[in-house]
Amino acid sequence: MANYNIDAKKNMTYDAIVIGSGISGGWAAKELCEGGLKTLVLERGRIVEHVIDYPTMNNDPWDLELRGALGPDDLKKHPIGARAGFVGANNEHFYANDLENPYTEVKPFLWVRGHQMGGRSMLWGKQCYRWSDLDFAANAIDGHGVDWPIRYKDIEEWYTYVEKFAGISGQALGLPQLPDSHFLPPMELNCVEKDIKSRIEKEFPGRVMTIGRVAHLTEPLNGRGQCQFRNRCDRGCPYGAYFSSNAVTLPAANATGNLTIRPYSIVNSLIYDEEKGKATGVRIIDAETNEHMEYYAKIIFCNASALSTTQILLNSKSGRFENGLGNDSGELGHNLMDHTYRVGAMGKIEGYEDKYYKGRRPNGIYIPRYVNIDEKTKTDKFVRGFGYQGGGGRANWGAGANQEDFGADFKDGLMKPGQWEFFITGFAECLPYHENQVTLDKENVDKWGQPTLAIDCEFKENEKAINRQIKADAVEMLEKAGVKDIVGFDNEHEPGYGIHEMGTARMGRDPKTSVLNATNQIHSVKNVFVTDGACMTSSSCVNPSLTYMALTARAANHAISELKKKNL
Amino acid sequence: MDRRTALKKTAIAAGSAALVPSLFSLLQSCQQQARLNWEPIFLTIDQAELVSTLTDTLLPKTETPGALDMKVDMFIDVVFAKMFDKTGQDAMIAEMNKFDALCAEKFGDKFAELDTEGRKEFLKQQESASPKYNGKVWGTAVGVQEPVGFYRTIKSLALWGYFSSEEIGKNVLSYDPIPGKYLGCIPLQDIGNSWSL
Numbered sequence: 001m002a003n004y005n006i007d008a009k010k011n012m013t014y015d016a017i018v019i020g021s022g023i024s025g026g027w028a029a030k031e032l033c034e035g036g037l038k039t040l041v042l043e044r045g046r047i048v049e050h051v052i053d054y055p056t057m058n059n060d061p062w063d064l065e066l067r068g069a070l071g072p073d074d075l076k077k078h079p080i081g082a083r084a085g086f087v088g089a090n091n092e093h094f095y096a097n098d099l100e101n102p103y104t105e106v107k108p109f110l111w112v113r114g115h116q117m118g119g120r121s122m123l124w125g126k127q128c129y130r131w132s133d134l135d136f137a138a139n140a141i142d143g144h145g146v147d148w149p150i151r152y153k154d155i156e157e158w159y160t161y162v163e164k165f166a167g168i169s170g171q172a173l174g175l176p177q178l179p180d181s182h183f184l185p186p187m188e189l190n191c192v193e194k195d196i197k198s199r200i201e202k203e204f205p206g207r208v209m210t211i212g213r214v215a216h217l218t219e220p221l222n223g224r225g226q227c228q229f230r231n232r233c234d235r236g237c238p239y240g241a242y243f244s245s246n247a248v249t250l251p252a253a254n255a256t257g258n259l260t261i262r263p264y265s266i267v268n269s270l271i272y273d274e275e276k277g278k279a280t281g282v283r284i285i286d287a288e289t290n291e292h293m294e295y296y297a298k299i300i301f302c303n304a305s306a307l308s309t310t311q312i313l314l315n316s317k318s319g320r321f322e323n324g325l326g327n328d329s330g331e332l333g334h335n336l337m338d339h340t341y342r343v344g345a346m347g348k349i350e351g352y353e354d355k356y357y358k359g360r361r362p363n364g365i366y367i368p369r370y371v372n373i374d375e376k377t378k379t380d381k382f383v384r385g386f387g388y389q390g391g392g393g394r395a396n397w398g399a400g401a402n403q404e405d406f407g408a409d410f411k412d413g414l415m416k417p418g419q420w421e422f423f424i425t426g427f428a429e430c431l432p433y434h435e436n437q438v439t440l441d442k443e444n445v446d447k448w449g450q451p452t453l454a455i456d457c458e459f460k461e462n463e464k465a466i467n468r469q470i471k472a473d474a475v476e477m478l479e480k481a482g483v484k485d486i487v488g489f490d491n492e493h494e495p496g497y498g499i500h501e502m503g504t505a506r507m508g509r510d511p512k513t514s515v516l517n518a519t520n521q522i523h524s525v526k527n528v529f530v531t532d533g534a535c536m537t538s539s540s541c542v543n544p545s546l547t548y549m550a551l552t553a554r555a556a557n558h559a560i561s562e563l564k565k566k567n568l
Numbered sequence: 569m570d571r572r573t574a575l576k577k578t579a580i581a582a583g584s585a586a587l588v589p590s591l592f593s594l595l596q597s598c599q600q601q602a603r604l605n606w607e608p609i610f611l612t613i614d615q616a617e618l619v620s621t622l623t624d625t626l627l628p629k630t631e632t633p634g635a636l637d638m639k640v641d642m643f644i645d646v647v648f649a650k651m652f653d654k655t656g657q658d659a660m661i662a663e664m665n666k667f668d669a670l671c672a673e674k675f676g677d678k679f680a681e682l683d684t685e686g687r688k689e690f691l692k693q694q695e696s697a698s699p700k701y702n703g704k705v706w707g708t709a710v711g712v713q714e715p716v717g718f719y720r721t722i723k724s725l726a727l728w729g730y731f732s733s734e735e736i737g738k739n740v741l742s743y744d745p746i747p748g749k750y751l752g753c754i755p756l757q758d759i760g761n762s763w764s765l
Contacts, residue, residue, distance in 0.1 A: 060745065060765070062734035065646060072653035085708035190752035229747040230765075342710065346703050356759050359750035396762050397731040401724040402700040406626045406691055414731070415632070415740065415761045425705050487703055489710035 003260045004047060014040040014260070016559075017282055017297040019267050019312065022119025024532040024548040025303030026245025026253070027162065031556035032301070033258040037563070040295055041250075042265040044287060044304075045096075045115035048122065050246045054236030056090040064089050084112050084497065086123070091234040094122045104441050106456035110496030111307060117263060118246040119305065120499070123234050126215040126242050126362070127389065128168045129542035130159050130179040134373060134385075138429075139538050142383045145335060145432035146508040148537045149518035152179070158550040165252075166243045166549060167221045169363075170213030178368040178387075178542070185218045186211045187227075187363050191355045192392040192420045196481045197365070203480040206377065207370045212363040212389065215243035215546075224248070229359030242362070262295075264288045266448055269316040270300060270325050270528065278527045278568075279325070285448050299527045299559050299568055302505075303552070306336075306533030307438055310504040311453050313515075313530075314440045326522035332505055332515050333439060335432035336457045337539040339498035343467045343490040344388060345474035346423035347483035356394065356417055364391030367424065367477075369541055371469070382465040384431070386541045388474065390424030422483055426470030428463050429541040430495070432503050457495050467492075500544050502536035520555035527568045531555045606642050610649035615661070617680040618668055619644050623726040625687045632740055635730050643729035644722070663718035667694075694719040737764040 015037035018028045025041060032039045047053070061067040068088050070078070081087035081095040096113035103111055114120040133152045140147040156179075163182040171186040189197060189211055197209040217226045217239075224247065225239030233242050240247035253259040264287040271281045271294065281296035302309040310333050316325035324332045367388040371377050395418030403410065436457040444452045459467075467490055475488040508514020511523035516535050522528045531552035533544060540547075562568045608616040620641040627635035635641070648657055671679045671690050679687060698720040702709040716724075730736060737743060741764035 058745070060734070060737065061732040062737060066651050067643075067728065067732040069647075069651050071650050072656075075653075085706070188750055188752035194753070227750075229750045230745065342705055342708065344705070346705065346710065354756050355753055356756040357750070357752050358744070358754060358759065359747035360763075360765065361750045361752075394762075397727055400727050401720060404695045406695065406723070407688065408628050408630045411627045411634075411730075412630055412632065414727070417756065417762045421703075423703075423705055487710065489703075489705075491708075491710060 003254075004263065011260070012294065013296045014038045015297060015563075016040070016299045016301065017042060017295055018301040018303055019282065019309070020044075020119060020303035020305060020532065021117050021245050021250065021261065022114070022303065022305060022532070023121045023124065023243075023245065023545050024552045025119065025301070026121065026249030027549050027552040028301040028303055028529075028531060028556050029245075029253040029259060030249040031553050032299075032560065033253040033256040035556070035560035036256075036258065037299075037560065038258050039253065039260070040297065041253075041259065041261045042267055042282065042284060042295070043117045043261060043263050044266045045117065045263065047261070047263045048094075048117045048236075048246055050240060050244075050251065051236070051238050054238065055093070056235045057232060057238050059090055059235070080110060080112055083110055084499070086234070090232070091123065094234065094236075100447055102444060102446060103452050104444060104454040106454050107458050108494035109455040109457050110494060110499075111453075111455065111501070112496070112499050113305070113308075117250070117261065118244050121244040122236060122246065124499075124545060125543065126233070127366075127543040128163075128166075128170075128181065128213050128215050128546040129366075129387075130181055131155075131540050131542065131547050132177050132179050134177045134369075135538060135540040135542075138384060138540075139432070144383065145538055146506065146510065146513045149507055149509045149514075154518070155547070155550050155554060158554040159546065162546070162549040162553050165222070166215050166248060166546075167217045167224070168213060168546070169216050169218040171210050173208060173210060173368075175208065175368055177373045181213060181546075183213070184221070187214070187216075187218060187361055189365065190357045190392055191352050192349050192422060193365055195349075195352075196392065196422060196483070199481040200367075200477050204370075204477065207367060207477075209365055209367050212366045214363045216362060217241045227362065229361055231360035231362045233362050266450065267304065267312050268292070268450060269312060271296075272316065272318040272320060272325060272525065274318065274320050277525070279525055285450070287448065290448065298563060299529065301552075301556070301559075302528065302530040302534070303532045306501040306504055306536075307453060307455070309530055309532050309534045310438055311440065311451075313505060314438075315451060326505075326515050326525050326528065328511060328524055329513050329515060331434075331513060334434045334437045335503040335506055336436040336438060336455070336495075336501065337430040337432055337503040337536065338457075338495040339430060339500050339539065339541065340386075340426070340428040340459060340463055340467050340470075341491075341493045341497035342425055343428075343470045343474075343492075344390065344423060344425035345471065345478050345486055345488045346421065347478050347486035349392070349420035349422055349482070350484055352420050364389050365424070379469070381469060382462050384429035384462070384466065384541065386426045386428040386466050386470050388424040388426050388470070390422065392420060392422035395419050395421055422478070422481075424474050424477070426467070426474065427498065427541050427543075428466035428470060430459065430463050430539045432506070432538060433460060436495075438504055455496075459495055500533070500539070502533040502539050502544060505530050505534035506537045507535050508537060519558040520551060526562075529555050529559060606639075608642075608645045610657070611645050614678075614680075615664060616641065616645060618664065618678070619722070621680045621687065622691075622722060623729075625684070625691060626723055626726050627730050633735060635726055638730050638733040638735060640726050640729035640733070643733075644725050647725060647729075660718075660721075663721075667718045691719070731764070
């Protein structure tokens with residue numbers, strides 16, 4: 001599809017360079033290309049063309065010898081992916097080779113990566129929620145971290161802008177703590193979810209249960225097909241029904257004729273020109289040939305993912321910036337955040353034996369934050385809040401393993417759907433702690449001789465206090481909703497399981513305490529923009545990708561405008 | 569490391585399995601000259617006979633095919649050969665030998681040599697003695713998964729092999745690779761058997 005710049009020497013100079021082609025990089029590429037800028041996207045992995053490079057998209061279990069499981073040799077390449085629990089034979093090719101991309105866990109931290117065109121937009125959960133001023137003002141109000149330099153009004157129109165193009169399905173609720181998106185029609189709740197929703201909302205005034213808000217098309221949009229409810233998203237969607245860079249933003253960027261993608265391009269560092277006081281380009285290593293080379297541009301967008309962008313900036317040293325590009329504040333690499341993961345409750349539902357559903361819905365339910373949203377809901381146990389995802393469905397043959405039975409009747413019984421089950425699992429907001437950090441580890445270099453990251457991060461008392469309430473509230477809600485055999489759980493996962501790394505090059509009002517300004521520019525190097533998870537000043541309790549999209553589109557349009565004014 | 573600690577690290581799902589080593593190992597009887605109509609790639613003939621008779625007892629042929637019709641024993645042989653690493657294989661074999669030794673101790677012979685009633689009786693004991701799998705959220709167990717032992721592991725593998733086979737998946741269960749839409753609340757009778765995917 002795109003102009004692949006395999007001939008590296010052909011063109012070394014562009015208007016803009018975008019590092020990374022995942023969710024935020026794809027948006028940067030689209031906006032910059034549509035703004036008329038000749039844009040080079042540097043991707044460290046291979047090309048993944050929409051549909052063409054989705055080899056497993058139609059596999060049934062019996063099409064594979066191990067029916068979708070990985071053998072030990074493949075599994076060895078994915079110790080991190082396996083720890084996350086999502087890697088299998090049908091999506092293995094979209095998970096980075098963990099052995100070739102080591103990092104050090106000073107404290108346990110799960111860092112899941114997708115090193116290919118499209119990055120983790122091939123693999124993401126697609127849950128999309130707007131932030132509110134409850135989130136943007138949180139740091140200022142309770143004093144943790146630094147104040148966001150923006151508020152909801154600054155980003156609202158950009159949410160709408162990206163939603164109209166990405167396609168977000170959901171139900172409008174008018175909640176102040178979770179502003180409605182520009183929605184495509186919502187997906188349907190199933191019988192049991194509808195029942196539990198009505199019971200929870202009756203028993204717990206102020207709490208709401210809704211269908212998840214997701215980047216799946218529920219009607220066609222811009223030539224993309226709507227969701228076919230196969231739930232095979234992480235193999236690549238042949239209909240382009242969920243938002244990925246590959247299906248959505250990169251084709252749009254390419255249509256302008258301004259896009260060049262260079263695969264196998266590992267960015268070593270940004271080049272800083274002391275006289276100009278600007279970054280002038282990037283140094284890369286060809287992942288296949290190990291050749292070192294440089295590319296130049298007027299502006300550079302860093303969208304390598306929170307930690308990889310930080311790694312590149314920390315490795316971009318010069319006389320002016322001895323501790324990494326733009327690191328006057330000393331905050332680069334600090335304030336790493338994620339969301340807590342797998343804490344909640346599950347149980348079984350009596351009844352509805354004669355009801356079923358059709359389709360494999362790639363989505364569940366959502367219970368928006370209801371604690372600490374106003375004076376009435378304030379708790380003294382913790383600051384910030386949490387939301388729940390979850391869902392219900394009927395057990396299948398897999399439940400047979402635990403049944404104390406076997407033989408003819410047992411087997412024939414498993415042909416029918418089993419009992420209805422329901423679960424909710426919470427996502428807690430994580431505070432920005434200076435000491436939760438990544439540093440460059442020069443002792444341990446990767447196969448390209450690049451310093452790796454040492455990650456030193458942990459959840460602290462506030463996150464643990466939120467988790468305690470998540471679990472207790474989950475059990476209580478399920479009890480009141482009539483759910484039976486309830487099991488409360490907290491897997492006490494280390495950070496990283498949420499796969500929402502944020503905060504290591506934060507935005508802020510003061511260059512002394514933050515890396516980026518209100519339009520995602522490095523305070524002291526205005527032609528460098530960071531719009532991936534690294535830019536986040538706080539973590540909210542909702543999934544962050546939609547906010548990356550909006551911030552990226554906003555920053556890219558600011559960059560174009562500033563370039564026109566010759567301010568960059 | 570005792571067996572309980574070792575197996576605590578066991579992670580078994582419908583779609584994946586890995587075992588860590590057990591220090592227990594029992595000599596295997598080589599007396600039985602078994603007759604199989606297929607050639608194992610990993611298991612010995614004796615072990616394959618155990619797996620065959622076990623899966624046949626768990627999922628016998630009725631109006632619908634049985635485990636042996638779906639070659640579930642052959643599939644489990646492939647799973648041991650290609651999905652388990654060496655450590656997992658060794659542990660599995662040790663557990664399997666222990667299972668058969670216990671069977672011999674209680675019922676006077678190896679599992680494959682028992683009559684149908686004897687096999688059922690031994691499995692009933694195993695069923696009530698074996699721990700269970702924890703619930704899962706998005707494919708991963710919640711809480712700390714206690715070791716479930718050989719019986720429940722092999723039962724889980726048998727169910728996986730049987731219900732993920734093409735015949736059952738396409739022609740017995742309700743097969744709909746491209747549903748096209750989601751309907752959240754419909755009469756079960758409109759669908760019949762469970763969805764296979």
